[in-house]
Amino acid sequence: MCNRFPKIMLTALILLFCVQYTFSQKSILSMKCEYVETPLSIELQNPRLMWQITSPFNAARQVAYNIVVASSKDKLQPETADIWHTGIKNSGDQLVYYSGNTLMPHTKYWWKLEVWLNNGGSVTKESWFETGKMSPSDWTASWITDEYDTAYAPSPMFRKVFDVNKPIASAKCYISGLGYATLSFNGKSLTKNSLDPGFTDYNKRVLYMTYDISSILKTGKNCIGVQLGNGWFNEQTPTVWNFHQAPWRKRPQMICEMHIIYKDGTKDIIQSDETWKTSTGPLLFDNIHIGATYDARLEQKGWNTINFNDASWKRATVTKATAPIIEAHIMPSATTTDTISAVNVKKINDTCYVFDMGQNFAGVPFLQIKGAKGTQVKLRHAEMQYEDGNIDQRNISMHLRPRNAREVIQSDIYILKGEGTETFIPPFTYHGFQYIELTSGKPISIADVKLQALKMHSDVKEQAWFNCSNSLLNDIYAICKNSYLSNLFGLPTDCPTREKNGWMADGFMVQEAGMINYDSRNIYAKWVKDMVDAQSADGDVPGIVPTSWKWDSEWAGPIWDAAIFIVPSLLYKYSGDEESMKNIYTTAKKYLEFATTTENEKGLLTKGLGDWLYYKAITPVDFMVSCYYYNDNILMAKMANILGKESEAKRYEEKAVKIKDSINKYFFDPVQVSYGNKTQLSYALPLYMNIAPEQYRKQLAKNLNNTLAANNYSLDFGFIGSMIVPEVLSDFGYAESVYKMVTKETLPSWGYWIKNFNATSLFETWDVNRNIGDASRNHPSMGAISAWMYKTLAGINTDDDAPAFKKIIIKPAFVSGLDFVDASYMSQYGLIKSSWVRNGTTISVKVTIPVTSRATIILPGQEEQEIGGGDYKFIVKEADVKTK
Numbered sequence: 001m002c003n004r005f006p007k008i009m010l011t012a013l014i015l016l017f018c019v020q021y022t023f024s025q026k027s028i029l030s031m032k033c034e035y036v037e038t039p040l041s042i043e044l045q046n047p048r049l050m051w052q053i054t055s056p057f058n059a060a061r062q063v064a065y066n067i068v069v070a071s072s073k074d075k076l077q078p079e080t081a082d083i084w085h086t087g088i089k090n091s092g093d094q095l096v097y098y099s100g101n102t103l104m105p106h107t108k109y110w111w112k113l114e115v116w117l118n119n120g121g122s123v124t125k126e127s128w129f130e131t132g133k134m135s136p137s138d139w140t141a142s143w144i145t146d147e148y149d150t151a152y153a154p155s156p157m158f159r160k161v162f163d164v165n166k167p168i169a170s171a172k173c174y175i176s177g178l179g180y181a182t183l184s185f186n187g188k189s190l191t192k193n194s195l196d197p198g199f200t201d202y203n204k205r206v207l208y209m210t211y212d213i214s215s216i217l218k219t220g221k222n223c224i225g226v227q228l229g230n231g232w233f234n235e236q237t238p239t240v241w242n243f244h245q246a247p248w249r250k251r252p253q254m255i256c257e258m259h260i261i262y263k264d265g266t267k268d269i270i271q272s273d274e275t276w277k278t279s280t281g282p283l284l285f286d287n288i289h290i291g292a293t294y295d296a297r298l299e300q301k302g303w304n305t306i307n308f309n310d311a312s313w314k315r316a317t318v319t320k321a322t323a324p325i326i327e328a329h330i331m332p333s334a335t336t337t338d339t340i341s342a343v344n345v346k347k348i349n350d351t352c353y354v355f356d357m358g359q360n361f362a363g364v365p366f367l368q369i370k371g372a373k374g375t376q377v378k379l380r381h382a383e384m385q386y387e388d389g390n391i392d393q394r395n396i397s398m399h400l401r402p403r404n405a406r407e408v409i410q411s412d413i414y415i416l417k418g419e420g421t422e423t424f425i426p427p428f429t430y431h432g433f434q435y436i437e438l439t440s441g442k443p444i445s446i447a448d449v450k451l452q453a454l455k456m457h458s459d460v461k462e463q464a465w466f467n468c469s470n471s472l473l474n475d476i477y478a479i480c481k482n483s484y485l486s487n488l489f490g491l492p493t494d495c496p497t498r499e500k501n502g503w504m505a506d507g508f509m510v511q512e513a514g515m516i517n518y519d520s521r522n523i524y525a526k527w528v529k530d531m532v533d534a535q536s537a538d539g540d541v542p543g544i545v546p547t548s549w550k551w552d553s554e555w556a557g558p559i560w561d562a563a564i565f566i567v568p569s570l571l572y573k574y575s576g577d578e579e580s581m582k583n584i585y586t587t588a589k590k591y592l593e594f595a596t597t598t599e600n601e602k603g604l605l606t607k608g609l610g611d612w613l614y615y616k617a618i619t620p621v622d623f624m625v626s627c628y629y630y631n632d633n634i635l636m637a638k639m640a641n642i643l644g645k646e647s648e649a650k651r652y653e654e655k656a657v658k659i660k661d662s663i664n665k666y667f668f669d670p671v672q673v674s675y676g677n678k679t680q681l682s683y684a685l686p687l688y689m690n691i692a693p694e695q696y697r698k699q700l701a702k703n704l705n706n707t708l709a710a711n712n713y714s715l716d717f718g719f720i721g722s723m724i725v726p727e728v729l730s731d732f733g734y735a736e737s738v739y740k741m742v743t744k745e746t747l748p749s750w751g752y753w754i755k756n757f758n759a760t761s762l763f764e765t766w767d768v769n770r771n772i773g774d775a776s777r778n779h780p781s782m783g784a785i786s787a788w789m790y791k792t793l794a795g796i797n798t799d800d801d802a803p804a805f806k807k808i809i810i811k812p813a814f815v816s817g818l819d820f821v822d823a824s825y826m827s828q829y830g831l832i833k834s835s836w837v838r839n840g841t842t843i844s845v846k847v848t849i850p851v852t853s854r855a856t857i858i859l860p861g862q863e864e865q866e867i868g869g870g871d872y873k874f875i876v877k878e879a880d881v882k883t884k
Contacts, residue, residue: 026053026055026056026057026060026117026123027054027123027125028052028053028113028115028123028124028125029051029052029053029054029830030051030052031049031050031051031111031125031126031127032050032051033047033048033111033129034047034048034129035048035519035521035575036330037127038127038129039129039130040130040132040172040210040211040212041130041131041132041133041174041208041328041329041330042103042129042130042131042132042328042330043131043134043328045098045102045103046098046099047097047098047129048096048097048098048579049067049095049096049097049098049111049113050094050095051094051113051115051125052094052828052830052850053094053115053117053123053829053830053852054830054851055117055119055851055869057117057119057851057870058868058870058871058872059867059868059869059870060117060118060851060852060868060869060870061092061117061118061851061854061868062091062092062094062115062116062117062118062852063090063092063116063117063118064088064090064091064115064116065088065089065091065093065113065114065115065116066085066086066088066089066113066114066115067084067085067111067112067113068081068085068111068112069081069083069084069085069098069100069109069111070082070083070109070110070111070112071083071107071109071110072110073110075110076110076112076126077112082101083100083109084098084099084101085100088116092852094806094829094852095576095804095828103131103134104134105131105133105134105138106131106132106133106138106172106259107130108128108129108130108170109128109129109131110126110127111126111127111128112124112125112126113125113126113127117851117852130172130210132174132208132210132328133174133208133327136324136325136326139257139326140269140271141255141256141257141271141272141273142255142272142273142274142318142319143253143254143318143319143321144158144253144272144273144274144276144278144316144317144318145251145252145253145254145316145317145319146251146278146279146280146314146316146317147314147317148251150234150236150249150250150251151236152251153236153284153285154280154281154283154284154285155227155229155230155252155280155281155283155284155286155427155428156227156251156278156280157225157226157227157228157278157280157281157300157303157304158225158226158227158272158276158278158316159225159226159276159277159278159308159310160224160270160272160276161221161222161223161306162221162222162224162258162270163220163221163222164218164219164222164260165219165220166219166262166264167219167262167263167264168214168217168260168261168262168263169214169261169263170212170214170261171213171214171216171217171258171259171260171261172210172211172212172213172214172259173190173211173224173256173257173258174208174210174257174258175208175211175226175254175257176197176206176207176208176209176254176255176256176326177197177226177229177252177254178197178202178206178228178231178250178252178253178254178322179199179229179230179231179233179234179288180194180195180196180197180228180229180230180231180427180428181209181227181228181254182194182226182227182229182427183209183211183224183225183226184224184225184226184304185213185217185224185304186216186218186222186304186306187223187225187304188216190211190213190216191335192333192335192336193335193364193425193427193454193456194333194336195333195334195335195428195430195456195489195490196333196334196335196490197209197329197490198329198331198334198490198491198526199231199489199491199546200323200529200533201530201533201546201547202232202233202246202322202323203247203248203322203323204323204324204325204533205323205325205326205327205529205530205533206321206322206325206326207327207329208327208329209329210328210329213258217260221306222306223304223306223308224256224258224270224304225303225304225305226254226256227427228252228253228254229252229283229286229427229428229429230252230286230287230428231288231428232246232288232546233248233249233250233252234250234251234252235249235287235288235289236287237287237289237290237400237401237403237407238400238402239289239399239401240399240401241399241501241544241548241551242548242550242551243550245548246548246549246550247550248323250319250322253319253322255272255321255326256271256272257270257271257272258270258271272316273316273318274317274318275315275316276315276316277310277313277314277315278313278314278315278317279300279310279312279314281298281299281300281303282294282295282296282297282298282299283428284298285406286426286427286428288429288430289410289498290407290408290409290410290411290429291379291410291413291426291429292412292413292426292427292429293412293413294412294413294414294424294426295415296414296415296416296417296422296424297373297374297415297416297417299417330522331458331490331522331523331525332458332460332461332519332520332522332523333458333459334456334457334458334459334488334489334490335458335459336363336454336456337455337456337457337459338454338455339366339452339453339454339455340363340452340454340455341357341452342355342356342357342358342436342451342452343356343357343358344356344358346389347446348389348437350444351439351440351441351444352439352440353437353446353449354385354389354390354391354435354436354437354438355436355437355438355451356385356434356435357434357435357436357453358760359434359482359760360383360432360433360434360482360486360759360760360778361432361433361434361453361455361482361485361486361760361761361778362430362431362432362455362456362457362485362486362487362489362496362778363430363431363455363456364412364425364426364429364430364431364453364454364456365379365381365412365424365425365426365453365454366423366424366425366452366453366454367379367414367424367438367449367450367451368421368422368423368450368451369414369416369421369422369424369444369448370420370421370422370448370449371416371418371440371442371444372418372442373416373417373418373419374415374416374418375416375418375440375441375442375444376413376414376441377414377415377416377424377439377441377444378411378412378437378438378439378440379411379412379413379414379426379437379451380393380408380410380411380437380439381410381411381431381432381435381436381437382410382433382434382437383395383396383433383434383435383497383777383778384777385435390437391435393410394772394773395497395498395772395773395774395776395777396409396497396498397409398773398774399499400498409497409498410431410432410497412424412426412429430456430489430496431497432486432495432496432777433453433497434760434777436451456489457485457486457488458485458488458489458490458520458523460485460488460518460519460523462518463516463517463518463519463825463826464516464517464518464790464823464824464825464826465822465823465824466786466790466794466821466822466823467821467823468789468793468820468821468822469818469821470743470817470818472743472745472754473742473743473789473818475754476750476751476785476786477786479750479754479759479760479761480513480762480780480783480785480786481517482761482762483762483779483780483783484510484513484514484517485518486761486778487778487780488514488518488520488523490523490526491507491523491526491527491546492507492510492511492514492523492524492527492780493506493507494779494781495764495776495778497776497778501544502527502544502545502546503543503544503556503560504541504542504543504544504545504560504561504562504564505543505556505560505562505563505609505612505719505720505781506719506779506780506781507527507563507567508562508563508566508567508570509719509720509722509723509784510723510780510781511566511567511570512570512574512784512787513783513784513785513786514780514783515571515574515575516574516786516790516825517786521571521574521575521577524567524570524571525571525577525580527545528564528567528568528571530545530546531564531567531584531587532583532584534546534547535587535590536554538594539590539591539593539594539595540554540561540591541554541561541564541591542554542556543555543556543557543560543561543609544556545563555607555608556608556609557605557607557608557609557625558595558608558625558629558632559608559609559610559624559625559628560608560609561591561632562628562631562632564584564587564591565588565631565632565635565636565639566635567580567584568581568583568584568639569581569635569638572803573798573803573804574798574803574804574805575803575804575828576803576804576806576828578643581642581643584639585639585640585643588636588639589636589648591632592632592633592636592652592655595629595632602662602665603658603659603662604622604626604629604659604662604666605622605625605626605629606621606622606625606626607621607622607625608625610624610720611624611717611718611719611720611721612718612719612720613718613719613764613765614716614717614718614721615715615716615717615718615748615766615767616716617677617679617681617716618679619676619677619679619681619682619685619717619720619721620676620677620682623663623675623676623682623685624681624685624720626659626662626663627663627685627686627689627691628689629659630656630659630663630691631689633652633653633656634652634653634656634689636652637649637650637652637653640652663686663691664691664692664693668686668692668693668696673696673699673700673703674700675692675700678707679716679717680704680707680715680716680717680721681717681720681725683700683703683704683707683728684704684721684724684725684728685720685724686700687701687704687728687731687732688728697732701728701731701732701733701734702732704725704728704734705729705732705734705737708725708729708737708741713737713740713741713744714741714744714746714748714749715741715748716748718765719781719782722782722784722785725738726738726741726742726784726785726788726792727784727788727791727792730788730791730792730813735792735793735815736813736816736817738792739813739817739818742785742788743817747766747767748766748767749766750762750782752766757777759777761777761778761779762780762781762782762783763777763778763779763782764776764777764779764781789823790823792813793812793813793818793821794812794822794823794834794835795809795810795811795812795813795834795858796808796825796832797809797810797811799856804827804829805825805827805828805829805832805850805853806853806854807853807854807855807856808832808849808853808854808855808856809855809856810834810847810849810855810856810857810858811857811858811859812834812836812845812859814836814838814843814860814876814881818838819837819838820837820838821834821835821836822835823835824848827853829850829852829853830850830851830852830853830869831848831850832848832849833846833848834846834847834848836876840878842877842878843876843877843878843881844873844874844875845859845873845874845875845876846872847871847872847873847874848870848871848872849867849868849869849870849872850869851868851869851870852869853868853869854866854867854868855868857872857874859874859876860877860880860881861876861877861879861880861881862876862880
């Protein structure tokens with residue numbers, strides 16, 4: 001008895017330690033407001049609060065939560081909370097709409113979250129969010145500009161000296177500079193070569209930035225300095241897209257407010273008005289398609305500091321707002337993310353060198369140079385090179401309509417001041433390139449030149465990783481990611497060189513891949529608002545968003561228009577975002593009313609772009625656009641149901657049935673079990689959209705696979721097919737065929753680009769030599785194949801029953817050409833992993849599921865399994881894979 005007591009006590013202590021250790025390992029990983037951690041400018045009265053949880057227990061789940069919101073951290077308790085207290089809610093929800101007291105502008109709110117899991121105990125974490133301008137009337141500042149008009153090229157600069165005479169508790173700067181703005185205080189820049197705020201239809205909506213300047217201001221006098229760039233707001237050089245004729249076009253202008261809260265509780269606002277001073281300086285020209293001209297001899301040293309003499313500067317001119325809506329820019333900034341060094345430098349002659357940066361990307365040059373005062377250096381950027389080493393701009397220059405010899409596509413000019421080593425980074429522009437040609441007005445030694453490049457894109461956080469045993473597949477994955485980033489600048493674009501346009505289909509085709517690889521949710525949510533702004537009075541939408549309104553892109557047609565349905569649907573699928581559906585709903589409804597006026601006598605559509613830049617096979621346009629018309633109504637019905645509009649949903653479902661029946665009547669051959677003209681895409685599209693009658697679906701998929709096999713597993717489609725054909729084949733059990741297709745190195749294929757052109761980015765068209773004058777070498781539209789790698793090879797998929805990976809399907813494809821696959825994805829609810837390795841006669845599968853999610857595991861030779869969060873390992877027999 002005496003000997004047992006210490007053992008019992010020891011066991012109890014060990015158990016107590018284990019319980020305490022377990023609770024210590026359980027935690028809230030992240031807390032976000034409107035999908036952002038600690039945002040500075042929330043403008044919604046009912047913002048969404050969301051969180052992630054981790055726990056060492058498999059099958060753990062959240063059973064309750066409690067949220068407290070307070071005006072200060074010391075009030076962040078249930079009994080003292082003065083803003084909102086949910087009380088304990090028995091719920092597994094991890095996305096909750098705030099519904100407390102009215103949120104005030106320019107205010108910091110603290111929130112504390114406590115969650116309980118089913119294995120007992122609770123964990124807490126604190127965070128905060130700040131509100132921005134809750135309504136346009138919260139602005140008291142004036143829009144200001146200078147005395148010049150749109151034709152004047154030099155960039156305007158603005159400055160204001162103001163006093164801070166008491167200790168600061170906090171300070172924020174709210175600023176919109178159109179088209180772009182750089183901001184500095186006391187000579188220190190706050191913007192890292194950014195291209196902010198984001199591009200919009202400036203007659204409908206403009207965005208403003210919010211900066212925390214609490215630690216930057218000093219006691220006494222301070223100086224704010226702002227420089228403005230033209231961007232898309234004042235496109236001076238004509239292009240085929242006619243943005244130089246956009247209805248919003250004006251001389252760059254700005255609005256700014258600095259809100260200072262002192263430690264004694266008093267407040268002060270410094271705002272833009274006619275007392276600000278303005279001038280121009282060394283930036284003589286800036287253009288989004290061409291580049292910048294900078295004469296360093298004209299620099300006004302210290303112009304953005306308190307001691308600068310601005311007696312020669314003029315007073316700013318008060319002007320009008322261009323749009324009724326001004327709202328916060330809450331997506332990641334389009335900014336510098338990396339520095340690239342040249343891998344080779346070729347001397348053409350004493351005044352010309354060509355730098356090979358080793359990869360094709362988007363960005364700007366970073367020049368450090370010594371030389372005589374007045375020496376002019378020109379930097380031209382290109383994706384291609386002639387055999388003699390000179391750059392080749394033939395594939396990027398065709399859409400520019402230059403007014404003079406200076407206006408050369410992707411060219412920057414720097415004029416030296418002759419003061420030692422000088423640095424030049426062209427502002428308010430970006431280029432797409434691998435090669436930079438440097439030419440000088442005088443002979444120059446390469447020893448006096450250091451030329452690097454700054455990679456630029458929207459600074460989205462990477463959230464997925466993929467690796468496998470096939471190096472070509474890894475290379476394809478890498479170039480997909482590179483081209484996606486190269487074309488992400490506050491909206492998804494088509495190329496970083498000649499266009500930079502938000503083509504609608506180009507954007508939605510790689511949205512899923514993009515949202516898997518990067519946290520780009522808020523960019524697409526902003527783009528949905530751009531779509532709302534772009535709708536014309538008759539209900540139609542343009543193929544490019546934002547649009548200049550002076551160039552007709554409506555001919556792009558229904559497939560491109562479908563972005564207004566697909567983009568918000570994917571936002572809901574990957575992030576649970578219902579707000580984008582609410583924002584687009586009226587627009588989508590009006591569009592479908594318009595579409596009915598364009599139907600033919602069969603109730604189908606006939607016009608628009610089809611499978612853009614196909615290889616050889618031309619899938620009928622009328623068949624394709626009618627299929628997308630059907631899908632529009634299906635997605636509209638789903639949006640209506642999600643938003644609680646069941647009666648409207650039924651109407652769209654009924655319309656979809658009519659369209660489906662017509663498609664099957666006029667395009668389906670039940671004898672041949674084929675659609676259209678039997679192209680790969682003709683077989684795949686009605687399967688992808690669930691148009692094909694159920695009894696024919698398996699045979700249709702088999703015929704698709706036979707068609708691919710008969711073509712030696714070579715693809716034969718364009719943009720649309722690159723997204724649809726691989727997914728359909730895989731869904732019907734033909735992942736092996738897709739793998740053979742994707743890993744080919746002959747024309748046409750992704751591998752062909754890599755093997756024959758050393759491609760580091762995706763190309764616009766399979767055969768880039770077919771029409772070299774119109775073939776971008778950095779175009780994201782064929783990039784959906786990286787999503788296929790996650791969804792098929794790793795088998796990571798969402799379950800339609802719950803968005804944002806609250807429910808997950810893990811169904812990897814063990815294709816015979818691979819020895820291993822390793823993939824992971826940081827979903828909204830936590831990290832998902834799926835990896836597998838071949839071990840002779842078996843395959844070892846490892847899976848990680850977020851703690852509060854659930855998953856269905858589908859493996860060959862095994863019953864489907866339902867699992868909760870945690871880490872799992874499974875063994876699959878090779879014999880079962882081969883049998884399947």
